[in-house]
Amino acid sequence: MWYTGKTRNRNGVTIIIDGNLKDEVVEIKRKSDRIILVKLMIDDEAFNIIRTYAPQIGLEESTKNAFWDDLEEIVQGVPLGEKLFIGADLNSHVGSTNEGFERVHGGYGYGVRNEGGESILDFAVAYDLILANTFFKKRESHLVTFSNGPNKSQIDFVLTRNVDKAVCKDCKVIPDECLVSQYKLIVVDVGVKRRKQKHRSNKCIKTRWWNLNGGKMALFKDKMLQGDPWKVEGEPNMIWDEMASRIRNTAREVLGESRGRGPLTKETWW
Structure with a gap:
């Protein structure tokens, strides 16, 4: 587990990987309390996993702008030839339709797009990313990532490069697996072909x-x-x-x- 954050009860993000992959981790970047990157080498291919947590609605614009500047900087630092996956709690709504953003939004979102959602989609367009969980047609319970009583929304997303869209085999919310009652776990299935290698007979x-x-x-x-x-x-x-x-x-x-x-x-x- 890798964590970034000044305190345990405010902000902070974590990346946890399978123990079998720990020796494949080659780089850790902690950009702020809200952004962390872990890079793995699997065979000869680099996988960059970024976890982010955007400022909530109501915070100052300077805080929001600083977050997007930091996220852009860390994304720009990932070479184009490397795989990139961003797990993001972005606290905004991209909506159920993809009008004007057909390349990055698959048309299977939830809710109504707001101003923050426009910023997310603009960011995806700028870096040729897709919102993976909008490219799979799902029932409502597999789209909603946050619910509080009658209020439901989709504010968590998985972003990856457009050229790697085919490796995303599925993306959905697991409604019954959650840390607290309001937040839901979102899972993306990624298919990667591993190169066959000869192994030593000894350790x-x-x-x-x-x-x-x-x-x-x-x-x-x-x-x-x-x-x-x-x-x-x-x-x-x-x-x-x-x-x-x-x-x-x-x-x-x-x-x-x-x-x-x-x-x-x-x-x-x-």
């Missing part, structure tokens, strides 16, 4: 080079500089072997290892 042990960032990068540097390691004397091959061994041992100590049946080769994402 593969890999240094977690993808952890070389932030504080661990500084610790790695400090440990490498201890004892004047660059002043080794002798034959070039002997010097190289000693230095390479020191680098590998230090990396295993600072970054750790991942164990399990792994592919013969795995390119590290930098």
Whole structure:
């Protein structure tokens, strides 16, 4: 689980992934209390998962504008060749019809579009995204993401690139699975073809080079500089072997290892 937020009872967003995928995580970005990105490498393909929580209606326009500026900045930082999925509580309504936004809205939304919904659709058009949960015809209970008594609305969305529309096999609300009575869980099914790989007959042990960032990068540097390691004397091959061994041992100590049946080769994402 990765979390961003100053306090636990206000704002804050979280991304939780399956434990089997934790070693595939190569980057975390926390843009604000309301936006977090987790990047995974699956085979040779990058998947960027963004979780967002937009300001509620009634907050100052400056707060809303700052949110959209931050979201645009983090989306712009994702290369076009990488997969992008945004799970967003956007606190606005895009409506049941897609008039004027046929490319990004599938025509199976809920409710009446408001000004905030226009901003969502404009954002999707600007970055060639689609609102996945508007592209599947569902009954009302599988569209409504928030209900409070007689009031019902669709304010949570899953956005992805238009070019990846085909990988979204289904998207719907699970009405009986919720954290509190008002909010409903929204699920998107994504189909990805995994490249077949040959595996070792024994367990593969890999240094977690993808952890070389932030504080661990500084610790790695400090440990490498201890004892004047660059002043080794002798034959070039002997010097190289000693230095390479020191680098590998230090990396295993600072970054750790991942164990399990792994592919013969795995390119590290930098």
